[in-house]
Each structure stands twice: as structure tokens, then as C-alpha cells.
Amino acid sequence: MGLSFEDVIAEMLMNAPDPNEMLPVSNRPATLWGTTLPFLILTWVAVCLRFWVRLRIMREPGWDDALVLLAVLLNTAATVFVLIAIKYGLGQHFLYLRITQMEGYIEMFYFANAIYITNCAVIKLSLLVQYLRIFKAGTMRWICKTLFVIIAAWGVTYGFLAWFPCFPPQAYYKKNDYPNAHCYGFGFGNEKDFISLFESHTALNMAFDLTIFITPMVLFRNPKLRMKNIFAMTGIFILGGVVVMISIWRLFSIVDNRAATHPYIDFTWWSPISIILSCLEIDIAIMCASMPIFWPVIETSFAAIFVTHEVHITEQPRYSAGNLGLAYELEHGDAMRDRASIKSGSTSRESLVMTRELSGKQGEGDGTAVRVGERYRDPYLAAHVDPFRDGVVDSELGVRTGVTAKPKEKWVL
CATH class of the missing domain: 1.20.1070 (Rhopdopsin 7-helix transmembrane proteins)
Incomplete structure (x- = not known):
């Protein structure tokens, strides 16, 4: 009890x-x-x-x-x-x-x-x-x-x-x-x-x-x-x-x-x-x-x-000021429009000559006849089209994408 x-x-x-x-x-x-x-x-x-x-x-x-x-x-x-x-x-x-x-x-x-x-x-x-x-x-x-x-x-x-x-x-x-x-x-x-x-x-x-x-x-x-x-x-x-x-x-x-x-x-x-x-x-x-x-x-x-990688995109113009007398079109829009208007206002023969002048300027000083193939003297195009061309593509041309990884942390919560 x-x-x-x-x-x-x-x-x-x-x-x-x-x-x-x-x-x-x-x-x-x-x-x-x-x-x-x-x-x-x-x-x-x-x-x-x-x-x-x-x-x-x-x-x-x-x-x-x-x-x-x-x-x-x-x-x-x-x-x-x-x-x-x-x-x-x-x-x-x-x-x-x-x-x-x-x-x-x-x-x-x-x-x-x-x-x-x-x-x-x-x-x-x-x-x-x-x-x-x-x-x-x-x-x-x-x-x-x-x-x-x-x-x-x-x-x-x-x-x-x-x-x-x-x-x-x-x-x-x-x-x-x-x-x-x-x-x-x-x-x-x-x-x-x-x-x-x-x-x-x-x-x-x-x-x-x-x-x-x-x-x-x-x-x-x-x-x-x-x-x-x-x-x-x-x-x-x-x-x-x-x-x-x-x-x-x-x-x-x-x-x-x-x-x-x-x-x-x-x-x-x-x-x-x-x-x-x-x-x-x-x-x-x-x-x-x-x-x-x-x-x-x-x-x-x-x-x-959390972001563990950084992506960097760098753009370089194909044509430098030494080749065309221009930078790229966003900086010289007026000059490009003037050139385009000359081309559109000319005859077909004038357009062909203009094209040859743009792509084959290297042949003007030595008396060599300008051919249609001269357009492939452009370094960027020639490197991708002509398999027998010496040299490589300029590493500074085009668009480059770089992916940089941060060092992996020892531990992450």
C-alpha cells in the first residue's frame, strides 16, 4: 500500500x-x-x-x-x-x-x-x-x-x-x-x-x-x-x-x-x-x-x-586599323555606312573591283595581276580555307572563352 x-x-x-x-x-x-x-x-x-x-x-x-x-x-x-x-x-x-x-x-x-x-x-x-x-x-x-x-x-x-x-x-x-x-x-x-x-x-x-x-x-x-x-x-x-x-x-x-x-x-x-x-x-x-x-x-x-567558376569572354576584331584603315564597325559606323553606300551605288564591275581592292591590296605595289583568289590573302580566311598555307591563325583574332576555376576548398558546408 x-x-x-x-x-x-x-x-x-x-x-x-x-x-x-x-x-x-x-x-x-x-x-x-x-x-x-x-x-x-x-x-x-x-x-x-x-x-x-x-x-x-x-x-x-x-x-x-x-x-x-x-x-x-x-x-x-x-x-x-x-x-x-x-x-x-x-x-x-x-x-x-x-x-x-x-x-x-x-x-x-x-x-x-x-x-x-x-x-x-x-x-x-x-x-x-x-x-x-x-x-x-x-x-x-x-x-x-x-x-x-x-x-x-x-x-x-x-x-x-x-x-x-x-x-x-x-x-x-x-x-x-x-x-x-x-x-x-x-x-x-x-x-x-x-x-x-x-x-x-x-x-x-x-x-x-x-x-x-x-x-x-x-x-x-x-x-x-x-x-x-x-x-x-x-x-x-x-x-x-x-x-x-x-x-x-x-x-x-x-x-x-x-x-x-x-x-x-x-x-x-x-x-x-x-x-x-x-x-x-x-x-x-x-x-x-x-x-x-x-x-x-x-x-x-x-x-x-554558390559560384565556383568564372567565365571570361574576350572579343578581338578580324581587321586591324593597318589592314582596312578602320577599327571595327561599332566604333566607325559612319565610315562603314559611307563605304556601303559607294558599293551599292556603283555598277557590277565597280563592285567587283572594290571587292578585289579590299581583299587583295598586297598585290598592288608589285605589279602582280589582281585575281579573284586574292581575296583569300586575308589571314583569317586563308588559314581556314587554304590547307597548304604556311602559318597559323592569329591567336589574337576572333572570340576567346576562358574558364577559370577557383581552387577547390578543403571542405564546404
């Missing part, structure tokens, strides 16, 4: 807190909303990007995706219960709440805690299944499978204790309605078992986080890894390291206040910091599981946006 509300309240009255005590930062509603809701939104963004890549691009959904979807749904439900608990006095002194608020808070905490404990196992299992996509054979695959079995057993055991802390379960938050209900562990059957269960679960959770974090580090031993792969993996492992640090911090907070019972029992006053850390731990773990799936696609899209 568990402790009744009267027993809990009587123990609280023996160590009544100051009703005018200033709220710690973690206990303020703004802090609770500001730390849980934004990270929940970021988690959903990461999961949506993950499913977009797996379903629309790779078209290879797997069990790891199903477990991540279950994890984000459970995480959303737990966050909702936490935010509703603010209405029932989360962050305030439990002793000074109304009876209806006390019952409401305990009910919200029951669901939030049971979901969190279940979700701790689900997100770890999703990461292990994701690792199995990488390790197709060998020792690492067997290590992942072994961890999967151990964590699944851990999740089922503690999940059962969290969902069924009393018989019947609703006696957890309606103790007065079920005076003969049997409560144990999380059901606060006695204070010692209650504290031990929270501390043991948190310690094992931290140990499994650390184990799953270091398991894929064997990939760094691959000599074929490119620099950008190393940076990408490092970024993901940094997120994993943040999850481990949050787990350590949460363990410290639970040990420090002995699961919200030290220096006196006050569930709503001592628990906010642990609740915030629980939400952030799951949020970042889900993001860490999703980033390896969608980040390579986003990285490729970003790389396509």
Missing part, C-alpha cells in the same frame, strides 16, 4: 517552505515554455527533412524511420503534458497548491514520466537500427545487435514500472479513491525505493547514451574518409556529446535533490530542472539521429547555389 495524500502533506508540513521564496529561473513558466517548445519545433523540422529524403529521394524507408517517428510522437505528447503541468503548479511549492492542482499535477507527471522513460529506449533503438544500415557484417554489427537486445530489455522493464506504478495504475494520481491500491517504485510506495528507481534509471540512461555515442567512432579509422566527411561526422558526434552531457547533468540534478525529495519533499519545486533536461535530451537525440539522413542532400543543394 502506498502513501496517501495525507501522509505526503503531513511530511511536507514538517518542513514547510517559505511561501514568498523567489522563483528560480528554471521554475518560471517563461523558461519552461522557452526551452521545451522551440526545441520541439526544431525536432519536427529535422524529422520531416529525414522523411523527405528517405521517402522522396532515397525511397528506402526502414525500421529506424518508424522508430524515429514513434519517438517524435511520444516526445510531442510528453512535452504537451509538461506544458499542461505548468497550469497545475509546476515550478511552485507543492504544499501551497489546491487539492485539485495537486491531483492534476501528479496525473500530468505520471503520463510525462512514463512516456519519457519509454522514449529513452525507443530513440536509442532507432539509432542502433540506423547503425545496422552501416555495419553490414563483422564485429560492429554483432555489438549493435547485442546493445539492441540489452536496451530493449531495459526499456521494457523500466517502462512497465513507469506505466504500472500502482495496481490499478490510476491509483497513482487518485490515491484517495483507491485506498487499498498497491503502489511501489515510481508509485511512491516508500521514499527510498522511489529515489533508488529514479537514480538507477537515470544512471543507466547516461551509460547507454555514452555507449551508443562512442560505437560509430570506429568509422574514423577509415583511411578513405574525405575532409568534408570528417567534419560532417564530427558535427554529428558533437550533438551526440551534448546528449551525453545533458544525461550527466540530469543525473546530477536527480541525485542532488534526491528525486525532488531533498532537502524536503516538494515535487513541483525541485523537478523543473530535471524535466527541462529530459525534454532537451530527447529533442537533441532525435535531431542527432535525423541529421545523417538529410544533411548530405542539404549540403549538395547549398554547394550548387
